[in-house]
Amino acid sequence: MTALLALEDVSRRFGGLNAVDHVSFSVEKGEILGLIGPNGAGKTTLINMITGVHPPTGGRVQFDGRDISKLRPHQIARLGLARTFQIVQPFPKMTVLENAAAGALFAGGAGGLDEAHAIAREHLTFTGLADMADKPAAALTLAKRKRLELAKSLAMKPRLLMLDEVNAGLNPTEISEALGLIRKIADQGVTIIVIEHLMKVVLSISHRVVVLHHGQLIAQGEPREVLSDKSVIEAYLGAKYAAANPRGAP
Amino acid sequence: MKNWITLIVVAAMLATLPLVGNNYLLRLASILCMYAVLAQSWNFIGGLAGYPSFATAAFFGLGAYTSAILQNQGLPMMLAWGTAGLTTLLFAAALGGAILHLRGHYFAIASLIVAEMLREIVNTTPNLTGGGMGLNLPIMRISVEAQARYFFYAMLSLAFLCTATAIVVYRSKLGFGLRCIQQNEDAASILGVNAYSYKTAAFSLSAVFVGIAGAIYASWVNYIEPPDVFDILLAVKPLVMVLLGGLGTIFGPAIGALILLMFEEFVWRNFLTVHAAALGLIIVVLVLFLPNGLLSLLRERFARLRGAR
Ligand SMILES: Nc1ncnc2c1ncn2[C@@H]1O[C@H](COP(=O)(O)OP(=O)(O)OP(=O)(O)O)[C@@H](O)[C@H]1O
Numbered sequence: 201m202t203a204l205l206a207l208e209d210v211s212r213r214f215g216g217l218n219a220v221d222h223v224s225f226s227v228e229k230g231e232i233l234g235l236i237g238p239n240g241a242g243k244t245t246l247i248n249m250i251t252g253v254h255p256p257t258g259g260r261v262q263f264d265g266r267d268i269s270k271l272r273p274h275q276i277a278r279l280g281l282a283r284t285f286q287i288v289q290p291f292p293k294m295t296v297l298e299n300a301a302a303g304a305l306f307a308g309g310a311g312g313l314d315e316a317h318a319i320a321r322e323h324l325t326f327t328g329l330a331d332m333a334d335k336p337a338a339a340l341t342l343a344k345r346k347r348l349e350l351a352k353s354l355a356m357k358p359r360l361l362m363l364d365e366v367n368a369g370l371n372p373t374e375i376s377e378a379l380g381l382i383r384k385i386a387d388q389g390v391t392i393i394v395i396e397h398l399m400k401v402v403l404s405i406s407h408r409v410v411v412l413h414h415g416q417l418i419a420q421g422e423p424r425e426v427l428s429d430k431s432v433i434e435a436y437l438g439a440k441y442a443a444a445n446p447r448g449a450p
Numbered sequence: 451m452k453n454w455i456t457l458i459v460v461a462a463m464l465a466t467l468p469l470v471g472n473n474y475l476l477r478l479a480s481i482l483c484m485y486a487v488l489a490q491s492w493n494f495i496g497g498l499a500g501y502p503s504f505a506t507a508a509f510f511g512l513g514a515y516t517s518a519i520l521q522n523q524g525l526p527m528m529l530a531w532g533t534a535g536l537t538t539l540l541f542a543a544a545l546g547g548a549i550l551h552l553r554g555h556y557f558a559i560a561s562l563i564v565a566e567m568l569r570e571i572v573n574t575t576p577n578l579t580g581g582g583m584g585l586n587l588p589i590m591r592i593s594v595e596a597q598a599r600y601f602f603y604a605m606l607s608l609a610f611l612c613t614a615t616a617i618v619v620y621r622s623k624l625g626f627g628l629r630c631i632q633q634n635e636d637a638a639s640i641l642g643v644n645a646y647s648y649k650t651a652a653f654s655l656s657a658v659f660v661g662i663a664g665a666i667y668a669s670w671v672n673y674i675e676p677p678d679v680f681d682i683l684l685a686v687k688p689l690v691m692v693l694l695g696g697l698g699t700i701f702g703p704a705i706g707a708l709i710l711l712m713f714e715e716f717v718w719r720n721f722l723t724v725h726a727a728a729l730g731l732i733i734v735v736l737v738l739f740l741p742n743g744l745l746s747l748l749r750e751r752f753a754r755l756r757g758a759r
């Protein structure tokens with residue numbers, strides 16, 4: 201396998217804070233990578249670095265063999281890197297269809313507005329939003345807004361899709377629907393990074409897991425192995441719990 | 451299609467005005483067209499992209515002075531107008547690079563200062579610009595009536611061109627991208643919108659027609675001075691007109707221009723001293739109570755009537 205994305209010793213400082221601190225790992229083509237870590241670990245910051253929102257203050261980001269650390273967000277988007285936001289970011293006054301069409305038009309290579317609308321419709325159908333196409337995005341429920349984020353990203357024809365807590369705030373039925381969608385997207389050959397707090401979800405879909413803590417990479421590997429790693433348990437539950445339960449994740 | 455028909459019909463009706471109207475009416479109609487240009491132009495950056503610009507006065511004055519100086523150097527009038535438009539466009543593109551990374555109030559304040567800067571430049575270069583003494587323009591050797599008609603048609607053509615541009619832009623990829631930026635700039639960038647060049651395009655569009663309007667105005671009144679063409683009210687009125695007529699709509703600016711002009715002619719003239727205060731009050735009321743424009747009230751009422759049937 202070849203790496204689609206490679207982080208080489210990347211760091212991001214905010215003033216005196218090392219939000220991401222000398223992190224290196226790579227993501228293989230076709231893989232679903234789980235990115236986990238306690239609150240404030242630097243997961244979202246890492247995605248922001250990859251997408252150019254907050255460029256790295258140190259190190260390099262390589263995408264498909266090309267250094268993208270210095271590119272601007274729209275350039276990175278056009279290379280085929282799409283993301284959803286932890287806090288959903290629709291264009292509230294535009295229709296659901298227009299929201300998705302934006303992705304197709306500006307990054308997905310659609311030839312014009314009509315073609316963008318057609319592509320958008322496909323992805324709304326795929327994400328189960330087709331009957332909402334003409335409603336303003338602001339009218340959607342949280343679960344549907346999260347799916348709209350997904351539809352927008354898919355309309356960009358991504359090669360790498362980064363999902364920042366797409367399941368947070370959803371009920372169990374909605375979560376299993378969302379997981380079904382993510383698996384289908386992966387089956388189409390899209391490489392995926394999922395940020396996720398629910399361990400069950402991480403275990404069920406990731407091929408591999410990377411753990412961040414205080415901005416540093418503390419473990420990576422096969423999901424079950426990583427979750428029973430002592431430093432990972434410590435990070436999540438504190439040193440005391442780890443000592444009392446030497447083996448086994450919660 | 452509906453927009454094009456509306457535009458052509460309204461413009462054709464206005465074009466017959468010299469047949470029926472007197473000079474006073476023609477003067478009002480010329481101002482109306484000029485106001486429509488200022489408002490429509492502001493709508494590109496303020497309404498479509500969501501960047502509240504106060505640079506209109508700067509563009510207007512720059513266009514007026516560029517054209518006046520060139521004509522005094524012997525350039526034919528029309529050519530001077532065109533060059534003024536081009537100069538203003540390039541100026542806006544360069545200025546955009548410097549201030550369009552600012553957001554909200556910061557952008558508004560930065561854009562406000564530009565007119566003051568240009569005014570200072572004019573004041574300190576009397577050899578070229580006449581400084582505080584102002585600048586005379588070549589006088590046209592035609593009758594007063596012919597002049598009134600001439601400048602009316604010039605302003606009307608400009609308003610037509612500006613609105614036609616708006617119709618094209620609103621339905622284009624550029625217009626779509628600008629609406630994305632207006633609603634959420636960060637999300638737009640992540641979707642591949644080149645926010646920087648789109649905003650610069652919108653800012654340039656908001657300048658070019660205003661520059662030409664300033665140039666035409668200068669020829670029309672024959673004499674310009676800094677307090678006249680860099681007037682702060684020129685920066686505030688476009689915003690008021692667009693808010694009156696409807697933010698980000700095609701005909702809102704023209705309708706807002708008509709409302710403001712009528713207000714100025716029939717109310718304002720009698721209460722000269724309360725000018726600025728009245729304008730301020732209108733802005734506050736509009737922003738607080740009618741963010742979608744005065745017309746939205748009528749539209750809602752109309753929708754309710756239809757719903758009740
Ligand atoms: N724009 C910013 N400016 C300053 N500090 C920031 C900024 N963005 C993030 N941080 C800080 O960086 C650290 C990492 O934050 P980040 O949002 O990446 O964590 P996270 O792992 O995504 O957490 P969560 O699970 O809560 O979403 C935090 O301490 C946060 O306060």
Ligand SMILES: [Mg+2]
Binds near residue numbers: 243244245286364
């Ligand atoms: Mg986060």
